[in-house]
Amino acid sequence: MTPLADLLARRIAATGPIRLSDYMAECLLHPDHGYYATRDPLGRGGDFTTAPEISQMFGELLGLALAQTWLDHGAPAPFALAEPGPGRGTLMADIWRATRGVPGFHAAAHIHLIEASPVLRAAQARALPSAPVTWHDTLDTLPDAPLFLVANEFFDALPIRQFTRAGAGWRETVVGLKDGRLTPGQTDAVPLAELAHRLADTRDGEIVETCPAARPAMQAIEARIAARGGAAIIVDYGGWHSLGDTFQAIVNHRFADPFAHPGQADLTAHVDFEALLTALPCRHTRLSTQGVFLERLGITQRAQALARQMTGERLQMHVAAHRRLTHPAEMGTVFKTCALYPDGAPTPPGLEP
Ligand code: SAH
Numbered sequence: 001m002t003p004l005a006d007l008l009a010r011r012i013a014a015t016g017p018i019r020l021s022d023y024m025a026e027c028l029l030h031p032d033h034g035y036y037a038t039r040d041p042l043g044r045g046g047d048f049t050t051a052p053e054i055s056q057m058f059g060e061l062l063g064l065a066l067a068q069t070w071l072d073h074g075a076p077a078p079f080a081l082a083e084p085g086p087g088r089g090t091l092m093a094d095i096w097r098a099t100r101g102v103p104g105f106h107a108a109a110h111i112h113l114i115e116a117s118p119v120l121r122a123a124q125a126r127a128l129p130s131a132p133v134t135w136h137d138t139l140d141t142l143p144d145a146p147l148f149l150v151a152n153e154f155f156d157a158l159p160i161r162q163f164t165r166a167g168a169g170w171r172e173t174v175v176g177l178k179d180g181r182l183t184p185g186q187t188d189a190v191p192l193a194e195l196a197h198r199l200a201d202t203r204d205g206e207i208v209e210t211c212p213a214a215r216p217a218m219q220a221i222e223a224r225i226a227a228r229g230g231a232a233i234i235v236d237y238g239g240w241h242s243l244g245d246t247f248q249a250i251v252n253h254r255f256a257d258p259f260a261h262p263g264q265a266d267l268t269a270h271v272d273f274e275a276l277l278t279a280l281p282c283r284h285t286r287l288s289t290q291g292v293f294l295e296r297l298g299i300t301q302r303a304q305a306l307a308r309q310m311t312g313e314r315l316q317m318h319v320a321a322h323r324r325l326t327h328p329a330e331m332g333t334v335f336k337t338c339a340l341y342p343d344g345a346p347t348p349p350g351l352e353p
Contacts, residue, residue: 001181002033002261005263008026008182017175018175019172020160021160021161024267029117033262036120036157037119047252047265050152051091051325051331055318055322055325057321057325059092059093059095062091063094064098065348068349069346072346073229073346076108076146077104077108078108079108079110080145081149082112082139082150083151085115085153085154088120088127089113089127092111093128111131112133112143121135139220140216144227147221147230151233151236152235155211155236160210160247161173163210164205166189167189169189195210207243207245209246209270210242211269214276221340222281229342232340235290235293237270238272239272241272247269250265251266273338283343284339285339285353287337290337292332293337299326303318
């Protein structure tokens with residue numbers, strides 16, 4: 001049993017089963033035993049890898065897309081260059097390097113990183129040694145300024161609640177104890193106003209997930225873009241409309257039982273972009289797949305330019321990284337991209353209104 005499993009088991013024995021969202025929040029962010037709070041899970045020695053860790057091309061293209069949007073919107077100065085969930089800081093470091101040559105961009109930018117993990121904050125500081133950076137616990141404290149934001153694999157880490165349709169009501173997934181071990185179970189079915197709209201498109205036994213923390217995070221972003229201008233590019237795995245059980249654990253690049261290693265596995269769920277993009281005070285683009293988005297931004301030309309200086313194993317890895325980011329059988333289709341932008345402003349590059 002992990003130390004966190006022990007702690008949660010005692011809590012559940014004392015006060016009863018806990019919601020899946022509470023379980024996920026404790027597993028990821030418990031100050032002493034949480035997965036992100038205690039380690040750097042990314043990169044070669046870690047449990048999983050992400051697009052910016054696979055190739056510098058991802059951050060370079062996102063950075064230039066963001067800088068082009070900034071120019072298209074009249075180069076507002078000063079502005080907040082922000083990223084929630086920046087991991088090791090690789091994406092922001094690539095964005096910062098790629099935008100060096102954009103006249104006025106660095107002079108007008110202040111970087112704002114929203115990060116819950118002290119371990120990863122330290123990694124981010126190392127990745128951005130000479131850039132102007134402020135850290136935040138939540139998106140709520142971002143400055144009241146034009147906001148140019150990227151988020152890659154942030155929303156999938158936010159805790160979800162999970163409901164199973166039962167007649168006109170819903171059973172909620174909770175974590176309880178069976179023979180002293182953490183075990184998923186379900187509450188009795190109750191009608192839920194917030195899921196009333198899903199009664200029309202689900203059948204008995206089907207699963208719907210919600211992400212309570214996603215709305216306040218989106219509100220902090222969309223309110224600034226609507227009032228002060230800017231744009232947000234969001235990349236994550238998921239789709240339009242939540243249906244089915246997408247709660248998953250990854251340990252050492254493999255799927256694992258999400259209840260077996262609390263605090264020692266990465267827990268995520270697919271992002272429901274429909275819920276993220278509902279009732280916005282600003283515009284949003286359509287969802288594009290990551291592969292199509294990166295191709296539109298010119299990843300093939302960038303890959304060819306970088307390949308000219310490479311040989312042997314380095315070249316092979318570079319070709320594999322391009323494929324991994326864009327190919328439908330790899331990250332190209334599962335990952336989706338969309339952007340928020342103000343009414344009346346041009347659409348960010350690589351995306352469709
Ligand atoms: N964007 C990075 C890392 C993705 S991993 C990349 O693409 O490589 C998820 C990141 O979100 C980590 O940095 C994690 O510590 C952070 N995170 C998770 N939950 C968070 C929360 N509630 N508030 C702030 N950051 C959070």
